Amino acid sequence: MSHHLAALVLIFLLFFSSFLIPSHSSTNSFIFGGCSEQKYTPGSSFESNLNSLLTSLVNSATYSSYNKFTILGSTSQDVVYGLYQCRGDLSMPDCAMCVAHSISQIGTLCPDSTGGTLQLQGCFVKYDNTTFLGVEDKSVLLKKCGPSYNQEDLMSLRDAVLAGLASGGGPYRVGGSGKVQGVAQCVGDLSGAECQDCVAEAIGRLKSECVAAVSGDVFLGKCYARYSAGSIGGSVDSKSTGSTSGGGSSRNYGEKAFAIIIGLLAGVALLIVFFSFVLTKVFGGKGK
Incomplete structure (x- = not known):
């Protein structure tokens, strides 16, 4: 009974928070997604653990731009692993709303799948029933090239930007030269050496x-x-992606939505405790 209650509370939280995220925000723009072919049984212990994981991801994104979780089960088949990573330049309210939006979408994208991946402009979310945490992965998930613009000076600027990204330190790197801008980022579970190796491969x-x-x-x-001869989906220069008018009201909206999400998360804990107590009394009384 408590498993079903937790699932209902998670659904309510994600449904409500989806209305708090501005639809015009490029942060929530879809880049790619994928699902495992293996399915879990609805109502199973794995589904309960997955709901717990997704709730943990949403909650953690209110105070941290990256986190990973492992939800253990009574058997190895019930274990679920997951993480999220927000873009390095996002504020905490934007990070929290991006992850909440991702979680609300990944269930639709990957119904009953034991594994799912979703990359938005502002954040990355992944879960699976086999561990991938701390494992370097250089497999190509998406490659996209713009139209050819065979101009030597532009290509020289591009190469200079990519060289700067390759030699930069840290998991989040940005650079620009002239009108060419670039960005690179690693998921937070990689070591410094693994991140450097992965970025070098991508470049x-x-x-x-x-x-x-x-x-x-x-x-x-x-x-x-x-890289791009211009802004890259808000990842390099966030000012260039939004309207120059109304920026302050958009930020205020995000902060208010962030505060509401925090309140909802606190309320979820109270709801679970309250209804678990009520159900225990009702069904426990009938059993006497």
Whole structure:
């Protein structure tokens, strides 16, 4: 009974929070998603653990831009692993709303799947029944090259930006030269050396496969690298992606929505305790 109650509370939280996120926000724009072919049985212990994981991801994103979780079960088949990673330049309210939006969408994208991945402009969410936490993954999830623009000066600027990203430190890197901008980021469960190796692989693929393109995106399993002669979905210069008018009201809206999400998360805990107590009294009394 408590498993079903937790699932209903999670559904309510995600449904309500989806209305708090501005539909025009590029942060929530879809980039790619994928699901495992293996399915779980509705109402099973795995589904209960998955709901617990997703709730933990939403809750954690209110105070941290990255986190990972492992939800243990009574058997190895019930264990579920998951993480999220927000873009390095996002504020905490934007991070929280992006992850909440991702969780609300991944259930629709991957119904009853034991594994799911969703990459939005502002955040990355993944869960699976086999561990991937702390494992470097350089498999190509998405490669996209813009139209050719074979101009030597532009390509020189592009190469300079990518070289700066490759030599940069830390999991989140941005750079620009002239009108060319670039960004790279690793998922937080990689070590510094693994992150460097992953970013180098992504940049190498950009240079070899988007040779004379005006823009390029390469998303690997645990990192990505992007460049463009302009803004890149808000990832390099967030000011360039929104309207110059109304920016203050949009920020205020985000902060208010963030505060509401915090309140909802606190209320969820109280609801679970209250209804569990009521159900125990009702069904426990009938059993006497």
